Amino acid sequence: xxxxxxxxxxxxxxxxxxxxxxxxxxxxxxxxxxxxxxxxxxxxxxxxxxxxxxxxxxxxxxxxxxxxxxxxxxxxxxxxxxxxxxxxxxxxxxxxxxxxxxxxxxxxxxxxxxxxxxxxxxxxxxxxxxxxxxxxxxxxxxxxxxxxxxxxxxxxxxxxxxxxxxxxxxxxxxxxxxxxxxxxxxxxxxxxxxxxxxxxxxxxxxxxxxxxxxxxxxxxxxxxxxxxxxxxxxxxxxxxxxxxxxxxxxxxxxxxxxxxxxxxxxxxxxxxxxxxxxxxxxxxxxxxxxxxxxxxxxxxxxxxxxxxxxxxx
Numbered sequence: 001x002x003x004x005x006x007x008x009x010x011x012x013x014x015x016x017x018x019x020x021x022x023x024x025x026x027x028x029x030x031x032x033x034x035x036x037x038x039x040x041x042x043x044x045x046x047x048x049x050x051x052x053x054x055x056x057x058x059x060x061x062x063x064x065x066x067x068x069x070x071x072x073x074x075x076x077x078x079x080x081x082x083x084x085x086x087x088x089x090x091x092x093x094x095x096x097x098x099x100x101x102x103x104x105x106x107x108x109x110x111x112x113x114x115x116x117x118x119x120x121x122x123x124x125x126x127x128x129x130x131x132x133x134x135x136x137x138x139x140x141x142x143x144x145x146x147x148x149x150x151x152x153x154x155x156x157x158x159x160x161x162x163x164x165x166x167x168x169x170x171x172x173x174x175x176x177x178x179x180x181x182x183x184x185x186x187x188x189x190x191x192x193x194x195x196x197x198x199x200x201x202x203x204x205x206x207x208x209x210x211x212x213x214x215x216x217x218x219x220x221x222x223x224x225x226x227x228x229x230x231x232x233x234x235x236x237x238x239x240x241x242x243x244x245x246x247x248x249x250x251x252x253x254x255x256x257x258x259x260x261x262x263x264x265x266x267x268x269x270x271x272x273x274x275x276x277x278x279x280x281x282x283x284x285x286x287x288x289x290x291x292x293x294x295x296x297x298x299x300x301x302x303x304x305x306x307x308x309x310x311x312x313x
Contacts (some may be wrong), residue, residue, distance in 0.1 A: 110172030
């Protein structure tokens with residue numbers, strides 16, 4: 001069977017096939033064309049990216065990489081995936097997986113794809129949780145607006161002794177989180193207590209007893225449509241737009257919930273947009289926090305607020 005469509009002329013060798021995909025993806029404006037091309041070939045063939053790179057270096061063909069009798073089907077899959085990625089469908093939707101710190105999570109339509117900048121948000125929560133466990137022997141952590149479950153699962157797997165709760169309201173996102181929680185609990189033995197509920201009111205039984213509350217809530221203002229098609233056209237609106245003229249209506253509710261949940265001295269970590277840093281600090285202070293500060297992501301942008309819970313007079 002000969003591959004149909006735009007990739008009918010896909011070179012037979014792996015190196016040539018990757019070069020062909022890189023050129024096509026770059027022309028479509030994909031920001032990381034080589035990485036995406038290698039991952040798409042790997043996914044289509046059923047190997048890891050390293051195997052694709054190794055085969056390219058050795059001059060092997062797609063048929064050799066795919067195995068006996070699998071070359072034609074693999075080339076068809078590569079053609080289909082390349083066309084979809086060139087149309088700016090998210091790479092993670094095509095592979096069904098998204099890396100997050102040391103984890104690989106199941107993702108797809110209906111759930112926000114976790115981003116590298118959120119790994120820094122998770123790091124602050126993980127470091128605080130580890131410090132509490134070292135001091136107290138255990139720590140209670142809550143992840144509000146958990147989405148795929150990325151932050152909650154990172155904390156649970158990286159800090160033995162953490163008791164992690166995660167909250168997600170959206171039905172589709174909750175289903176993805178439930179799948180990831182089940183997979184990680186099976187593979188790593190680090191359970192997360194996941195509930196479907198409103199972040200503003202959930203987990204009342206934990207009020208005043210939590211050590212860390214972390215959140216990557218929706219925060220995009222209504223008039224700030226994301227530039228990247230992968231985000232604007234494929235991430236669910238409920239996970240992007242934070243409501244209110246400034247996009248901070250949902251984060252305000254999350255901050256109030258964190259104040260309710262945390263013990264005195266407990267840490268609140270919340271992601272936001274770079275331009276919202278000043279407003280986020282004021283909002284968090286008004287919710288009952290002290291030692292409020294902005295922290296940067298790995299590119300130096302103001303992307304999260306950290307604060308300590310205080311008792312109101």
